[in-house]
Amino acid sequence: MPIIEIHVLQGYDAAQKTRLCKALTNAARTVIPATPDAVTVMIKEMPATDYMRGGQHRSPAPALPDAPSMVARYLRAMEQRDIVTARTLLGDGFTMQFPGAAPMTELDDLLEWAAPRYRFVKKTIASIDLAPGDGPATVVYCHGTLSGEWPDGTAFSDIRFIDRFEVTDGFITRQDVWNDIAETKAQP
Template sequence: MSAPDTPGLIDRYLQLCEDRRLDEAGSFLAPQARLVFPGGREYSSLREMAAASTGTYRWVRKHRDRYLVGDDNGRVTVTSLGRLYGEWLDGTPFEDIRYADVFVLDGAQIVEQHVYNDLALVASLRDA
């Protein structure tokens, strides 16, 4: 897969995750893919990741503002930058919470996903 194709692949994967079409999204992952989320939480599947988020918000989506593509020792890296929006558990909406997702691809498969965002920080400030 050439680098120009990878932002579209990542965009499709993220959309499927947002739509909770997790089996379809999982087809983008290599066997034993690493899914690392804020706080160093690591998941072995998208279903495990989705289940862990149920105590944080009702739903969340991404305004995907831009993609950065690079090389990591022969593997393609794609960084998705943007803003989260959604709804807290009490029904209050939130928006414009920054995020960065870093993906490492081997061919057309995601071997690593590293998620960074300010969701927990904003939640803690909200509860203070």
């Protein structure tokens, strides 16, 4: 039964501390074969006045936004064609890669590329999963099914998809997409 104790400066709210505890629980379970109920996480908070590094008092860094929630907001905005909102979630150097397409860096390029392929597409999300990595980006996977209309107005549904996102410093910096649209469209 792993017990994790973490010390943080005061200043994080309850929701941020809950995210931290869940992340630590999940991280422990990637190495130790334990159920979530067997992992104990304790946060010890310290006032900034009781902490110094380099001879200076420090303040806690602001918490990063919840990456899975950010990805869900981005996908909702794109589905609704709210490009203004979607852009606010993208970081410098954003790149997206779709099957059969060159990498794109602008949402308008995606809309232009998609226009002859389908009238619209909606995602039914089965899950959005956080996958912290060793680098500066947090990785988020989203999978489920697509539905929508082909250019001729014919409906389609139940097409598998998976998206991989990289979130860096609170902004989406990469999106990789895999789906079965081409295989489905090719069927007679």
